[in-house]
Amino acid sequence: MNFSSWPSLLVVDVEGNGTNPPDLVEVAALPVRGGRPDTSTAGAWLTKPRRPVTPFAARVHGLTNELLNAQPGWEEIAAQVHTLLGTSWVAAHNAHVDHRVLTAHLPRWQPAGVLDTLRLAKATYPGLPKYSLDALVAHVEPDLTQAPAQRHRATFDAYATAQLLIAMAAHYDTWDQLVAVAVPPGLPGAPEPEEEATLW
Known part of the structure; x- marks a missing residue:
């Protein structure tokens, strides 16, 4: 895989407050450049949700209401997040979820x-x-020694996902081959289905 052929791409991960639909409590966006995660230009934000964090969600990611009370509301950071994401490609693990939550917060x-x-991966x-x-981390064994925070925090999970993406991309020759298997139908960037040939 020639990583220099990749368009601008950020690996994203979000953490929510445990409600349905969720309010965001953390967003991370990590650029991948030249086949490496670029932590020097990454973005990470904590935000106070409109509704309290549920006890279950707090146990998973460790972001409690007490910790988040001093953080800015979403309306204060939305423009920054939107600016960093821009019109780049994004990657995420189980991307439907992250895409749905981000588009709900960034219409x-x-x-x-x-x-x-x-x-x-499948x-x-x-x-x-x-x-x-x-x-997948156990199977691929990527180098996570430089990963920030810990598992279930957006910054760690984005870094781990980026390393997995880079490792898996090595199994494909071109960006187009990667896109053909990695973009779910119905999400931006999905290849157009080939039209069936007809005799008429």
């Missing part, structure tokens, strides 16, 4: 395309018993 945001590392490593982020 005018439209990425060039969306890569799903869950979908990509094509790249068929037959694995599980395709969770933890299962």
Whole structure:
């Protein structure tokens, strides 16, 4: 894979407050450049949700109401998040979720395309018993020594997802081949279905 052929791409991860639909409590956006995660230009934001964090969500990611009370509301950081994301491609694990939550919070945001590392993993490593982020980290064993924070925080999960994306991309020759297997139908960037030939 020639990583220099990639368009602008950011790996994103979001954490929510546990409600349905969720309010955001953390967003991370990590550019991938030259086949590496570029932490020097990454963005990470904590935000106070409109509704309190549920006890279950707090246990998962460790972001409590007390910790978030001093953080800015979403309306104070939305423009910054939108500016960093721009019109780049984004990648996420189980990307439907992150795309849905981000578009709900950024109605005018439209990425060039969306890569799903869950979908990509199922094509790249068929037959694995599980395709969770933890299962793929155990299978691929990417270098996470420079990952910030800890598992279930947006910054860590974005870094881990970026390393998995880079490792899986090595199994494909071109960007177009990667897109063909990694973009879920219905999300931006999905290849157009080929029209069936007819005799008429």
